[in-house]
Amino acid sequence: MMKHTFLVEIGTEELPSKDLRALGEAFSAHIASELDIAKIHHGEIKWFATPLRLAVKITSLSNTQSCYNIEKRGPAISKSFDSYGRPTKEAESWARSCGITLNQATRRMIGKKEWLVYCSKIKGEKVKNLLCNIIIRAIEKLPITKMMQWNNCEVQFIRPVHSIAMLLDNDVVVGNILGIKTDRVIYGHRFMGKRKIILNHANEYPKILLDHGRVMADYLKRKEIIRKSVETVAKQLGGIVNLNENLLEEVTSLVEWPVVLSARFEEKFLSVPIDVLIYTMQNSQKYFPVYDSSKGSLLPYFIFVANIESKKPKKIIAGNEKVIRSRLADAKFFFTTDRKKKLQDYLPRLNTIVFQNQLGSLRDKSKRIETLAAWIADKIGANISQASRAGLLSKCDLVTNMVSEFSEMQGIIGMHYARYDGESEEVALAQKEQYQPQFFGDLLPTTLVSCSVSIADKMDTLVGIFGTGYSPKGDKDPFALRRAALGVLRIIIEKKLFLDLEILTKQAVQLFGKKLAHTTFLIKKIIDFILSRFFFWYQEKGYNVDVIQAVLSCHSTVPTDLDARIRAINSFCMLKEAKSLVLVNKRISKILIKSSNLISNKNINFSLFKKPEEIKLAICFIRLQKTLKPLLESGRYQDALKELLSIDKPVNFFFERITIMSDDFEIRTNRIFLLKKLQELILKIADISFLQI
Structure with missing residues (x-):
């Protein structure tokens, strides 16, 4: 049987960088699945992805489908013929649906009855005739949440599509995909190399794109080149990089021809908290900060990845230095302005921010957190006064200039400001750790004071929102109540804290005063919701459903106790x-x-x-x-x-x-x-x- 090489490349406008790898891997996986369903043998399947293309190359692809047998059971013999042996309408209808006469059907004993059975051996089709539909089905299964339309056509994809190259060896697989006729044309880098490239054979990909188009189509190789180059440049600068994998993935998804360069910023900006500098470089500009290899402190350098090999790299470096200077100057200004007040001086401004219409302002919320955190601290053996103080200050940084400009710095900048104000380290740390865990698998608060504030904040949100009559439905959870419930459970169980959810919930409800009806039904609803997250969490951990149900049926409301029972x-x-x-x-x-x-x-x-x-x-x-x-x-x-x-x-x-x-x-x-x-x-x-x- 002849073996072939198959290539498909979808040429697009700029694909979303955070989704690029997932799209490339999914495209490959869905094509593999469709080939298996169609009973087509194949060798290695390799995926490629750049900002402007998704591609899959398959080697050792069979020429034809494997032959396969089909078997279709019809009605029982007792229902297929009447007492005179004449065919019934049911039997004749079944035979027509199979494209046969009743004389061509087989009779077979299945169980205690004899049945009509249609058996046939299907000869495999030529693979070339099937490939277009296989690719269309694979595209339809891609994990795309938001589609785009272009050129007034009905076709939709994640980004506008400009070309579809599809070759089986040296032949174009004729078809129409995403409104575009398949061809053998692919496109190189927008500013370097050959723009339009004609593929003579599928085997030429991706080397021809690299040699003539100045495009590194292999995502994983491109990523490793960037990784090694960034580490080398950092070493040349006398420092190291702590490579953030998410940032590395995103940068890999932004370039087709990576050129790693370094630049610097003024040392005066090092007076700004390191977290702000790192956030500005990584999140805002996609730069890699450079650290002192011995002290771990930040050096006044950064490394970035350009998408072009310029004859005048100094101009590119100067341009990036100008951008980061502007961003860091803003950060320094906000930091200097904010520092004219102490963190507690921002408390009155919290009265102007509504937490929820029925539940009052952020100032009201911080008062409740202050009281509840102190109550929790008493129960788990934490410092009560520090937990109370940390709860009081917990939302103050939300009205600072820094958080207004860099929203993801909430909590982090509060920690730094608390330290500058001379607050205890546990109070300062709780400003940051109150939001932990932020997602499944995230780090937990490190101190008991932080645990107290984090649980108090999450329980206040759960009780308050449920008390207004709202609860998550389907995938709609704008207040992140599921995340809050799981966070409470994780802190209590993984930190081995003895807290009873029923008592904790009652305490949180009481702090809302007349804003909420203190009903037994509300408390039960909240506890049931939290325990439902317990159920799903332990399923994720690999425990059988029957084991979890056996334990939850005992109606314990102490998470550590439930954990011990399940184990x-x-x-x-x-x-x-x-x-x-x-x-x-x-x-x-x-x-x-x-x-x-x-x-x-x-x-x-x-x-x-x-x-x-x-x-x-x-x-x-x-x-x-x-x-x-x-x-x-x-x-x-x-x-x-x-x-x-x-x-x-x-x-x-x-x-x-x-x-x-x-x-x-x-x-x-x-x-x-x-x-x-x-x-x-x-x-x-x-x-x-x-x-x-």
């Missing part, structure tokens, strides 16, 4: 003996359901137990009550579950040799009540009836 149940499920306890529990449950009318709240009457099997079970119950109590109180659920395994034999002997439904009413109800009390011991850990072992 215990998960380990318990791996024990060989676990299944027997689950079966015992299910058997007890069935008896209790059938005898629900006989269950009362009276105590067990041990004097009514006469037979050895019920006496042994009663003794086992008494022993377990004493043994389990300290284990449950200390959260040693794994040890408690191992102790519960001891009821297996006594319960089974009890079931085998004791007639539970005795004619004597007192004996009958006493035996049932013993089983109820045994089940209650199990339920103190989790409802193991959920477990699928």
Whole structure:
């Protein structure tokens, strides 16, 4: 069978840099998937991506599809022919849909019935005839959230498309994709090399683009060239770079021919907090800051990546120095202006910023955070006065000039200003760490004071927004309540803080005073929402749904306790003996359901137990009550579950040799009540009836 090389390149206008790699990888993955579905054998699939193109090259592509069999079952024979052997309308309709006559159908026994079956071997088509539709389907599956239209046509794509090159070896695969006829033309760099390039063979890609078009189409190679060049230039400047992977990816997505250059800025700007300088260079200008290799401090240099090889690089360097000088001058001005006041002096201005129409201003919110953070600090052993102070100042930097200009500096600049004001380090650090974690997998606050403020801030938002009658629906969550709930859970569980969500929520609700109705329903709604995030979080961590459900059914509202129970149940499920306890529990449950009318709240009457099997079970119950109590109180659920395994034999002997439904009413109800009390011991850990072992 002949093997071919296939190439497709979509030439576009500037693609979004933050999505470029994902688009390139997805294009390749979807083409591979479509080839597999079409039963087309192929070799290596390689993707390429630059700001102006997406491409995929496939080697060792088969000439034709693999042959395949199809099988289509029709109606049962009993429904295909009447009592005289004449075909029914149902059978004839099925045969027509298959393009055959009933005489051409096969009869086959499937189960206990005989059925009509259509079997056929389909000969594979030529791959060249299938490629256009495969590419169209792959494009349709690309992860594009916002589409664009151009030239008054109905075609949509992430950016306007100018060319589609599609070759199978040296032949153009004829078709129309995204409103453009396929061709063998690709385009080089806009300002260097050959602009229009004719591809004679798919194998020429991407080398011809590199040699004649001055375009490095290979994304990963381009990224590595930039990485190594930036590190080399930093070393030449007597420093190092802490390469931010996100920035490196974005810069790679912005250039087709990377040229790494360095420039400098005036040392006077080093008086501005380092975070502001780094933010300005990285986020605003896509520059790489340079650090002193020994001290770790910032040097007055930066490295940038140009998209052109200029004969006068000094002009490019001077232009970038002019831009950064202007940006840093603004930052220095804002910083100097802000520093004329202390952080606490900005408190009155918070009255002018509305947090939410029904919930008051940011000043109101900061008062609530101040009080709640102090309450939390008391519960978790943090410094109460520092937590209170940090909560009071927590929103002050939002009305500074620096945050007004650089919004992503909120919290960070508050930390620096607090330090300049002489606040304690824990109070200053809490200004920054109150927002952590900001996303799944983000760092947590490092101190207990920071934890107190962060939890207080998130709980205030959760309670306040839920109290106004709003809750997230579908993918709409403008107040980021899901993120806030997960943040609260992560801090409590990963920092091993003993906080009860029910008590915490009640405390947060009370601080809103008359702004919220202090209803039991509101508190329950908030707790249920937080625990729903717990459910999804532990699913993400790899725990089985039945394990999580078994634990949540015990209605604990202490996150660290829930975590301990889940770990215990998960380990318990791996024990060989676990299944027997689950079966015992299910058997007890069935008896209790059938005898629900006989269950009362009276105590067990041990004097009514006469037979050895019920006496042994009663003794086992008494022993377990004493043994389990300290284990449950200390959260040693794994040890408690191992102790519960001891009821297996006594319960089974009890079931085998004791007639539970005795004619004597007192004996009958006493035996049932013993089983109820045994089940209650199990339920103190989790409802193991959920477990699928």
